Amino acid sequence: MKKRLFSGIQPTGEVHIGNYLGAIKNWIRLLDQYDCIFSIVDYHAITVELDPREMPQNIMHVATVNIAAGLDPERSTLFLQSHVPEHTELAWIFNTVTPIGHLERMTQFKEKAQLYKHNINAGLFDYPVLQAADILLYKAEVVPVGEDQVQHIELSREISRKFNTRYGEVFPEPQELLSDAPRIMGLDAKNKMSKSLNNYIGLLESPEAIWKKLSVAVTDPARKKRSDPGTPEICNIYHLHRYFSSPKEIDWSAQGCRTAGIGCLECKKCLSDNIIKELTPIREKAKELFDNPDSVQDVLRRGAERCKEIAQETMKEVKSKMGLHLGLYTEPSKI
Numbered sequence: 001m002k003k004r005l006f007s008g009i010q011p012t013g014e015v016h017i018g019n020y021l022g023a024i025k026n027w028i029r030l031l032d033q034y035d036c037i038f039s040i041v042d043y044h045a046i047t048v049e050l051d052p053r054e055m056p057q058n059i060m061h062v063a064t065v066n067i068a069a070g071l072d073p074e075r076s077t078l079f080l081q082s083h084v085p086e087h088t089e090l091a092w093i094f095n096t097v098t099p100i101g102h103l104e105r106m107t108q109f110k111e112k113a114q115l116y117k118h119n120i121n122a123g124l125f126d127y128p129v130l131q132a133a134d135i136l137l138y139k140a141e142v143v144p145v146g147e148d149q150v151q152h153i154e155l156s157r158e159i160s161r162k163f164n165t166r167y168g169e170v171f172p173e174p175q176e177l178l179s180d181a182p183r184i185m186g187l188d189a190k191n192k193m194s195k196s197l198n199n200y201i202g203l204l205e206s207p208e209a210i211w212k213k214l215s216v217a218v219t220d221p222a223r224k225k226r227s228d229p230g231t232p233e234i235c236n237i238y239h240l241h242r243y244f245s246s247p248k249e250i251d252w253s254a255q256g257c258r259t260a261g262i263g264c265l266e267c268k269k270c271l272s273d274n275i276i277k278e279l280t281p282i283r284e285k286a287k288e289l290f291d292n293p294d295s296v297q298d299v300l301r302r303g304a305e306r307c308k309e310i311a312q313e314t315m316k317e318v319k320s321k322m323g324l325h326l327g328l329y330t331e332p333s334k335i
């Protein structure tokens, strides 16, 4: 029996190379090693204001990009969170074992509360509890994520322990699994790459758009002119080379920067070419899938069917431990 793995991504706009390097590439690498379940977490996404008219295409975008990048639906399960209502049901139960103080400490909540001052809603605060429910509903033990999610996974372990202590052993303690790129910085070189800060390269962007964005991306500020030597370790472009370029090119970029042998634009052009080379097959595959949306919807439908079965089993066990079932749960129509 393979261990179960769960991870999620929000349908909040374009999937970017931070998501790709920090999470999706790792998901693909682990497909055969674990029983993999991936969710497009729309109930998480609505904690910030989104245009409902854009939701269907956002969801289809994320599903399509993931499949195009290599998330093989024959070797994993991909589904939409709101198709399995047990996520919110379990989140409510978890609310009752989660101290408010723990949620107040969450860095992501504090950051989002700053960013969306006009809409600090209860869902935004409660977000990590729903995330714990996502993972534990499937009793997943492994959660591949970027660094920004580690605190949420720690809280999931805490919630699991609290539930098990109060009601009896039901849940495992999930562990995060980081990729070799746990925190990709944005093109502003100041903040983590993210959709909300608009400092990203989208996975489906055209070669022209990729070059346009990279050509103005921030580099080592000490290199004001071509002849100034720089420090590759503090340059975000150098760090990106490490994920897209060959060892020889990485070396070329570091040496050239240190000795002012190459200019930043030259260094960026090489990176741009390599990013384009890696993303072109993904963009082409995505185009095929966009022309055939039924196949993507079918993947999500099948995914939800499988997840519902597992989720209902877990909820039976949870309710039974909590004394909430009255022996009727197998026949909901009688309740």
Ligand code: TYM
Pocket (backbone or CB within 6 Å): 006, 007, 008, 009, 010, 011, 018, 019, 020, 021, 022, 023, 024, 041, 044, 130, 131, 134, 135, 143, 144, 145, 146, 147, 148, 149, 181, 182, 183, 184, 185, 192, 193, 194
């Ligand atoms: P989301 O949608 O913000 O991001 C999806 C995944 O991409 C990673 N990531 C990054 N990794 C490295 N560098 C970056 N700049 C970068 N930006 C994003 C994220 O860490 C994440 O792994 N709360 C989650 C979604 C979620 C979830 C879950 C994840 C909901 N339920 C259960 C795991 C398990 C989120 O907002 O991801």
